[in-house]
Amino acid sequence: MKQNPIGIIDSGVGGLTVVKEIIRQLPNESIVYIGDTARCPYGSRPKEEIMKFTIEMTKYLERFQIKMLIIACNTATAVALQHLRKKLSIPVLGVVHPGARAAIKGTSKNRIGVIGTEVTIGSKAYETALQSIQKRTIVYGLACPEFVPLVESGQWSGPIAEKTVENSLAPLKKKDIDTLILGCTHYPLLEPLIRDYLGDDVQIISSGEETAREASVILDHTKSLNDTNIKPKYRFFTTGCVSSFKEIARSWLCLENIDVQSINLSNVQVNREVSSK
Amino acid sequence: MKQNPIGIIDSGVGGLTVVKEIIRQLPNESIVYIGDTARCPYGSRPKEEIMKFTIEMTKYLERFQIKMLIIACNTATAVALQHLRKKLSIPVLGVVHPGARAAIKGTSKNRIGVIGTEVTIGSKAYETALQSIQKRTIVYGLACPEFVPLVESGQWSGPIAEKTVENSLAPLKKKDIDTLILGCTHYPLLEPLIRDYLGDDVQIISSGEETAREASVILDHTKSLNDTNIKPKYRFFTTGCVSSFKEIARSWLCLENIDVQSINLSNVQVNREVSSK
DSSP, X not given: OTTSOEEEEESSSTTHHHHHHHHHHOTTOOEEEEEOGGGOOOTTSOHHHHXXXXXXXXXXXXXXXXXXXXXXXXXXXXXXXXXHHHHOSSOEEOSHHHHHHHHHHHOSSOEEEEEEOHHHHHHTHHHHHHHHHOTTOEEEEEEXXXXXXXXXXXXXXXXXXXXXXXXXXXXXXXXXXXXXXXXXXXGGGGHHHHHHHHOTTSEEEEHHXXXXXXXXXXXXXXXXXXXXXXOOXXXXXXXXXXXXXXXXXXXXXXXXXXXXXXXXXXXXXXXXXXXXX | OTXXXXXXXXXXXXXXXXXXXXXXXXXXXXXXXXXXXXXXOOTTSOHHHXXXXXXXXXXXXXXXTOSEEEEOOHHHHHHHHHHXXXXXXXXXXXXHHHHHHHHHHHOSSOEEEEEEOHHHHHHTHHHHHHHHHOTTOEEEEEEOTTHHHHHHTTOOSSHHHHHHHHHHHGGGTTSOOSEEEEOSTTGGGGHHHHHHHHOTTSEEEEHHHHHHHHHHHHHHHTTOOOOSOOOOOEEEEESSOHHHHHHHHHHHHOOSSOEEEEOOGGGOOOOTTTOOO
8 A cells, every 4th residue: 555656646747746755855756647638738628528538647646556536736626626525435635735735824914815726816726725724814716727738838038938937927026925836737837937926025835835845744644655665666648649748747857767658548337336326 | 623722732832833833724623731830941951851751741642532633743753653653542742743744854965954952963853854765865953952041041033043053053054955954943043043143044844743743634634624613622741830831832832811721741541552661
């Protein structure tokens, strides 16, 4: 059990920001990752579809006997976390609560900004999480639908990215926030530009980093941290183009010889146990 | 169960830094606190004695049906955490692992300083925790035995405190650390002076703050966060002087009408279940 991998699912490459932090903060743990790149972005899709796709990825991971599931996509967390927590016997982590808890820990003004996809912001998942912890928190949610396509196409720096970040975040500039949650796991790749635009007075919380930290807490609490000497294995699956996924993963994770395989999730048989129907 | 209090034990007033963060990060939770001020500091005592005192405090808390126990004292954590985790059926948190995890998350150089009492530093509890997460971490431990008496006597600012901080931390100045763990819950009261002396390039981790964050993660994971509308209650017990405990608690927690009662722990009957013998 201890040496079983952690399963991580995402709509595309964004969840690699969580992978990077798991490798750094939990270097003994093996990982199996699915990026549903072919159907990315999830952020503007109907909820039923997001639920279906998320369940398909979870079902695919069953064969690896994962000891923990991380939904590394904010949109899928907002839609499917509660459902999967009820259905699975392993710990299931989303990225919303870790981000919310870190923001509450960090804010002194109780004025917090959240950026994410349209579905994440529309779901008010962060607002609910933040205010369930601290009622007095003032939350400014802002959808940034142009960020995910930028990152998925590998253009997370340069003048186009700069301009997109400035235009998208302009409404947040005057809100006097002291903390900004990157409520989408794709966004940390844009963090240097976001930091330049908002300035040093705004603390930036990456939900991905915080999720890796909480995975560590829960694995420790449930006594399932890998304390064997077996070298960890990293396996990646994508529903999209293997070579472009590999290129982004290599550059972001600084790993050579990455094992990336192509899968087709629409063939996955979803049984009643995991299905939402 | 959800509205049952969190139990927090400490050798004195240091654990109030954990209380402050629990109140801020988990404002719905009730707290019962014991500060063993009469027998403080623990940091230079024999391990058997620290174990005995810690068990006496835990035993006293049984009557409050606490849903979680936090050992808010690094010395007691280093000595008694594993024992109490085995004996109690509720989650038991120490302050060492939360501090270690936050340091690993924050460091980029993998060069981490830890300051604490003689027992904490001598136990190498942080070194073990840090290196079990990331083998390559270089850890510089430094005992600062003069800090606890300063804080317990209310003298955590002013020229004497400044001089003591400077003299104590001088050996760390040249170690090129980028992260310092305050491995004693008394030390956050000295944090402004420590920050002034070490400069902004060293990130300071307060184990207490991090422990509150992890308490939140585990209560969420075990579905025992208080989501009722019942107003939280804070109760404090000290084995020492009630009025001086009250004065420090009021100033540190910014709470009026603090309920502080005197107790005598040497009368506590320790049964076989909790006893280490």
